[in-house]
Amino acid sequence: MQDGPRLVSVIVPTFRRPHLLRGALASIRRLEDRDLAFEILVADNGGACENRAIAEAFGATYVAVERRGPSAARNAGLRLATGDFIAFLDDDDAWLPGNVRAQIAVLDADPALDGVLGQAVGTDPDLKNPSAPWPERHPGVGDALLRTMLSGYFPQLGTLVVRRRVRDLVGLFDETLIGGEDLDWQLRIARRRTLGYVETPCMLFRGRAHGTYDAIQYDRLAYDRLVFFRHSVPEWRIWPSPLAFLRAYQGTLQHFYWYFVTIMIAAASRGQKRRAFRAIVGALRVFPVRATYHLVARRDCRRALVQMASMHRPI
Template identity: 45%
Template sequence: MTLTRRVSVIVPTFDRLAMLREALACIRDVEGSGIQADFEILVGDNGLKEKTQLLCLEYGAIYVPAHVRGPSSARNAAMGAASGDFLAFLDDDDAWVRGHIEPHLAYLDAHPEHDAVFGQAIYTDPDLNPVSAPWPAAPGSGDDLMRNMLSGVFAQIGTVVARRSVIDSIGYFDTRDMGAEDVDWLLRLATKKKLGFVATPCVLFRGRAPTDAQERLRIRFARQVFLRHALPNALRLWKSPFDMMRSYHKQLFHFYQHFTQKAIRCAENGSPGDVVEALKVPALYLPLLLASEFVQPRPLRTALLAAGRRWLNGGAGSPGWIVRWRSDR
């Protein structure tokens, strides 16, 4: 049987050879599972070039150097070299599961008005052991889909298959949006009502604890992407400014949790300065949400009150001036 479809698989990488090997192996495994298409793997690399080239040769992948740091640049370089009818994506630290791709191709065949379709991801631990059910369950369509995507529903890029013509219609990934470039790219499709969904598990999404520096950077760009897409479409997506604000809070809530949970840990084990540092980000980006923590006896308020009593009594983490004041009494 002659295969007439070609799927160009875009894999950005940067100095993670062991994970890249797993990613390339799982792509070839999906290709060999009976799917009626052949795969062209393009590895966009802005890291260890010689070693990555050798690994690409081993898996029959095309090596594409990217001369600017960041996953957007690596993806864009690979997309520019793609020759397939369709584009699929996989980050080098994630893994596809069998059953991916074919439902997406069938969906695009049945919906010529759509340029791309995404499926479901499964959160895993660092060893790719699943820790969640497939998500999202039912993200909606049209304006409902876009509103949900601006309210915390995350379309993971590894679940996406797009027509290659999408490059002409919406362009490449924005290299300025570090950590939010995939959300921006998919929202461009959702704005045009060109994005569909299939309830099919597609990718194992490897979980790793982010650093504070990473989250500070990501929340800044996530906010920019939200405003970029929300403001021009606000009148058709939300009934009131309060509804839009609720979506904004949902979109950034996982960043909020990261820093408020750190503030609780610092209140229990650290100093007032550590707590203040942890709360700077939520105070800057989500001040109303942070203020609501102090209206009711929530964990953050409880932890801060307990820490305040401990510090005033000269306990662990007390500022030096309180310790000196108590010793002079």
């Protein structure tokens, strides 16, 4: 029988968003009780002077990180974690009351498990208008989970609770990745260890205003493609056929494709020629054949192309 509260190390990377960090830390502390305690590690590679004071106000350890990127921040926290379990939360998201305890209960019931995933709830930029919890169904175990994760299921890191041994068995986040680093780390766990799942809404995932991060999407596309091939090719045995592999690849990148298509149509209708052009290029970079076909065959895409071509301002 466990004596005293379970200690969970919670790593919170942050970058120049003190106005959001406070809410994230508050959502963590709200879960504490006599059975559960948190060692919060705020890893800051943005250098915002307010962040140290905010971290200290919530009893968190503040860690200044010189290297840029979320991987470097998470690694700085991972190295200092002393809890029996490790969890994560980005500074712009929030935990829900059902988080952590549900995963620990599953881990206690099965010592062979190294970590447990839960459900995320998408919201608007104000953490309002929540969507249905996802994934909607069990993502599978073993090879089935690996196939799901390589076919478009991106587990939100804020729903994952792992045993501390995972840090030593799997290693740290890849600091060369500017995007897809969280999926890469979770895929390494899924390939080498055993992950479970609990059907419990665990966190609020803050959405961004549509079209506010076009440039980031171009970078993330390249990194997510790299992560897919890094893990899918060595695990070729899990694919029943080359067609299944191709469908998985399409599933991994399709959200980028539809992002660019949506931006293309909206930008063209508003007379934003440069932005519409970049969105077309983005869609072609994701799926060249599909994008070419849609520009010809889909009425809304064809109209956007014509609108853009008729604009007189230069690209």
